[in-house]
Amino acid sequence: MASIEFQGIYKSFGNKHVLRGVDLAVEPGEVFFIIGQSGAGKSVLVKHLIGLIRPDQGRIFLDGVDVTDLSEKELYPVRKRCAMVFQNSTLFDSMSLLDNVALPIRKHKDVNKKEAREQALEKLKLVGMGEYKDRFPSDFGDGMRKKVAIARALTLDPEYVIFDEPTTGIDPISAAMVDKLIRHLADHHGVTSIVISHDLRSIFGIADRIAMLYQGKLLLDGTQDDFKNSDNPIIQQFITGNPEGPMEV
Amino acid sequence: MASEIKPIWQRVLNNIGDRFMGWSFEVGGVSLLVWEIMRNTFPPKLDGEETWRNMYKVGVKSFPIVVVTALLVGAIMVIQSGMYIEQYGAYGLLGWGAGYSVFREVGPIMIGLMFSGRVGANNTAELGTMKVTDQIDALRALAIDPVRYLVMPRVFTMIVMMFLLVVVGDFVSLLGGAATSQYLLGVDMTLFAWSVITYVSLADFLHGLYKAVAFGFAIAVISCHFGLNTSGGAVGVGRSVNASVVGSAIAIFILDYLITYLDT
Numbered sequence: 001m002a003s004i005e006f007q008g009i010y011k012s013f014g015n016k017h018v019l020r021g022v023d024l025a026v027e028p029g030e031v032f033f034i035i036g037q038s039g040a041g042k043s044v045l046v047k048h049l050i051g052l053i054r055p056d057q058g059r060i061f062l063d064g065v066d067v068t069d070l071s072e073k074e075l076y077p078v079r080k081r082c083a084m085v086f087q088n089s090t091l092f093d094s095m096s097l098l099d100n101v102a103l104p105i106r107k108h109k110d111v112n113k114k115e116a117r118e119q120a121l122e123k124l125k126l127v128g129m130g131e132y133k134d135r136f137p138s139d140f141g142d143g144m145r146k147k148v149a150i151a152r153a154l155t156l157d158p159e160y161v162i163f164d165e166p167t168t169g170i171d172p173i174s175a176a177m178v179d180k181l182i183r184h185l186a187d188h189h190g191v192t193s194i195v196i197s198h199d200l201r202s203i204f205g206i207a208d209r210i211a212m213l214y215q216g217k218l219l220l221d222g223t224q225d226d227f228k229n230s231d232n233p234i235i236q237q238f239i240t241g242n243p244e245g246p247m248e249v
Numbered sequence: 250m251a252s253e254i255k256p257i258w259q260r261v262l263n264n265i266g267d268r269f270m271g272w273s274f275e276v277g278g279v280s281l282l283v284w285e286i287m288r289n290t291f292p293p294k295l296d297g298e299e300t301w302r303n304m305y306k307v308g309v310k311s312f313p314i315v316v317v318t319a320l321l322v323g324a325i326m327v328i329q330s331g332m333y334i335e336q337y338g339a340y341g342l343l344g345w346g347a348g349y350s351v352f353r354e355v356g357p358i359m360i361g362l363m364f365s366g367r368v369g370a371n372n373t374a375e376l377g378t379m380k381v382t383d384q385i386d387a388l389r390a391l392a393i394d395p396v397r398y399l400v401m402p403r404v405f406t407m408i409v410m411m412f413l414l415v416v417v418g419d420f421v422s423l424l425g426g427a428a429t430s431q432y433l434l435g436v437d438m439t440l441f442a443w444s445v446i447t448y449v450s451l452a453d454f455l456h457g458l459y460k461a462v463a464f465g466f467a468i469a470v471i472s473c474h475f476g477l478n479t480s481g482g483a484v485g486v487g488r489s490v491n492a493s494v495v496g497s498a499i500a501i502f503i504l505d506y507l508i509t510y511l512d513t
Contacts, residue, residue, distance in 0.1 A: 052386050076392040083390070090387035093378075094302065104391045107398075152391075 001064055003028045003192050004049060004160065009058035011044055018044050020216035021058070026209075029190045031182055033203050035238070036213035037247065042196045043087060045213070046162045049194075050082055051075040062160075080108060082160040083153035087168070087196075089145040091137040091152070097124060098133040101152045108156055123151040128177065142169035150178065154185075161185065163195045167202050175199065179206050200239065204228070212238065214247070275496070279474050285396045286404055286470065293401070300402035307368050307403075308410040312417070314367060315360055319418035322359050323425030326350055331434045340436045344444025347426040352419055352453045358505060360418045361464035364411055365497035369472035372403060373493035376476025377486040385477065395477065404469040411465030415457060460508050467500040 002025035011019040018041040026032045034042045047053040048060050051070060060068045067078055091100050102120035105111060111119070124130045127147040137145050146166060153161055163182065167175035183206045185191035197203055203210060204224050211221040212235060220227065220235055227235060237245030255263070330346040333339075376399065379385050388395050423445060430436040475493040479485045 047386075050390055052389060072389075072394075076394075079390055079392040084387075086383050086387055086390075088383060090383045092384055092387075094375075099298075104393070107391070107393050 002026060002061075003030075003063060004194070005059075005061040006045065006048065007059045007061070009045060009048060009060070010056045011041070011048070011053065012056055018216055019055075022213065022216070022218050024211055024218060024221065026192060026194060029186055029192055030208045031186045031193045031195065031206050033195045033197055033207040033210045034213065035197060035203060035210060036219075037238070038198075040213040041216055042213055043164055046084070046164065046194055046196060049160075049162065050079050050084060052084075080156050081158055082162065083156065083158035084162040085146070085149050085153045085164060085166055087164040089137070089142065089149040091145055091148055093137055096134050096136055097129060097148050100137070100148060101155055104152065104155045120151075120155065123155055124148065126154070127151045127181070128174075143171060143174055146170060147174065147178070150181070157189075158191065160192045160194070163193060163197075165196055165198070167197065167199045172201075175202065182206060200241075275474070275492075278478060279470055282396070282400070282470055282474050282477075286400065289394075289397050289401050293405075294397050295402050295405055296398050299398060300406060303402050303406040304410065306371075307406050308413065311364065311367055311410065311414060314363060315414045315418050316421050318359055318363050319356065319421035320425035322355055322418075323347060323351060323422030323427075324429040326355060326422070327426040327429040328433065331430070334436075335434065340434075340440060341444050342448070343430050343434070343436055344423075344426070344441040344446075345448035347430075347441075348423060348445040348449040349453055351422040351426070352449060352457045354457075354505070354509075356419045356422055357415050357457045357460040357464060358501065360415050361411070361461070361468070361501045362498060364407075364414065364464070365468045365472075365494055365501065368407065368410075369468040369497045370490050370494050372407075372469075372472040373476040373479075373490045374486055376473060377479030377489045380477060380479045381482050381485060400469075400473045400477075403473055404466065407469035408462055408465040411461045411468070412458060415461035419454065419457060456508070456512055459512065460505060463504045463508060464501050467504055468497045471496045471500055 004026040006022055006024040009019050009022045022045055034045065036042050044053055048055055049062065049067075051067065051072070055068065058068075059066055062078060062082065067075070070078065091097070092103070095103070098117055098120050101123050102116045105116040105119050106113065109116070121130060121133060124133055127150055129144065129148050129151065132140070137148070146169065150163075150166060166178050166182070170178065179202050182193050182195060186193055195202070195207070207224055209221065209223060210227050212219045214234060220230060220232065227239065230236065233245060234247050237247045326347040327343060330343060334343050334346070385395050388398060427438045427441045430441045431438045472493045475489040475496065479489040481488070
């Protein structure tokens with residue numbers, strides 16, 4: 001049984017039809033990449049999983065349980081199991097890096113403040129940001145903020161993590177570290193990851209499976225080899241980054 | 250094909266309809282937020298750190314501006330009434346005139362308007378920025394209820410701090426009034442104090458405090474509502490701050506009217 005299943009998801013904003021019947025299934029422990037052009041609906045699709053966006057039509061299942069119509073309160077247990085790293089980090093400006101990471105621990109784990117901060121520091125060290133714990137998000141660029149956001153997402157030891165463009169804006173060394181972390185979480189902790197990315201080095205480095213969205217629909221769902229060997233001109237244009245081709249920009 | 254130009258009556262009706270829908274959305278949104286606040290009030294669920302941070306930001310940082318405003322308000326009240334007091338030689342009523350008007354009306358209203366312009370606008374801008382940068386969604390994604398975590402401490406803080414600032418402001422106003430009466434009108438401060446103590450009742454003081462609590466609640470709810478419903482980036486934040494300050498000012502005057510009517 002798939003861990004995560006999207007069945008026939010449709011979503012429109014006004015007269016803009018973003019998703020037009022997407023079916024996807026993610027297996028347990030998989031590193032599953034979703035790729036596609038900017039505006040293809042990748043972020044919109046994954047936000048459905050934790051109820052940040054509700055579908056116009058279609059169902060979403062987590063471990064076989066239908067989570068589509070859960071209320072905001074009923075979704076909290078789902079969100080504790082399924083963390084999300086947002087595209088623009090979304091760290092809280094008013095808090096230090098340590099307090100950002102400690103917040104979910106303070107709120108959901110039965111620990112005192114000192115212990116929460118110690119656990120948070122461990123997570124910050126995991127992403128190489130421990131020495132900056134008392135600094136504020138505004139002191140850093142996108143890349144470093146993103147690493148802290150990853151640390152924060154991992155605080156509740158989630159079974160599933162959604163990474164929305166985790167390596168965008170990060171230097172190649174840090175990007176490789178993030179890739180290694182995602183792979184490590186899957187291989188050693190059984191964490192299922194959904195990764196939205198345009199980073200071909202990441203995609204063809206750590207993906208177990210890849211799905212490509214195009215014009216609100218699933219174009220191909222397969223392995224790295226399936227993509228490399230695909231004769232679909234749209235897929236080839238995307239992989240090669242060729243500005244000339246059938247893909248509408 | 251050129252788009253059809255609607256007749257003027259249809260455009261006027263469309264405009265009225267749009268405005269009506271906009272107002273309905275805001276009134277509905279504020280009502281829902283009040284309901285959410287009530288749900289989280291019994292038992293109260295406040296985040297200690299967030300409450301403490303807001304107490305400092307709202308209370309301590311507002312203190313100087315409130316003191317300056319209150320001093321001037323007291324002085325102005327004495328100057329305005331001084332003309333008639335001198336005309337009739339009723340120096341014993343100067344403290345009553347200043348105290349009565351400051352305690353019941355001018356103190357809470359002036360401090361309320363200052364509070365909405367400083368604290369309410371700041372709150373809307375902060376929440377609005379959090380909204381447009383997905384920080385509110387990030388809270389939800391961390392299974393943290395934004396109303397419980399962000400709104401409840403702000404409502405509590407604004408009510409408590411508005412109350413305390415009006416208490417402080419009332420007495421600072423009287424000080425300003427007493428000093429002005431002494432140095433500008435030559436009315437002895439002790440006569441001013443005697444007039445306040447003799448003619449101004451505890452009910453007058455409490456009347457102003459009821460208003461302070463009501464204004465604090467209204468400013469908190471309105472500023473949080475507009476902040477949490479911000480969209481459209483930096484421009485949207487500006488729009489929300491504007492709407493919040495206007496909405497708070499309207500709410501202050503409506504509540505002032507109602508409380509004055511009911512408690513007189």
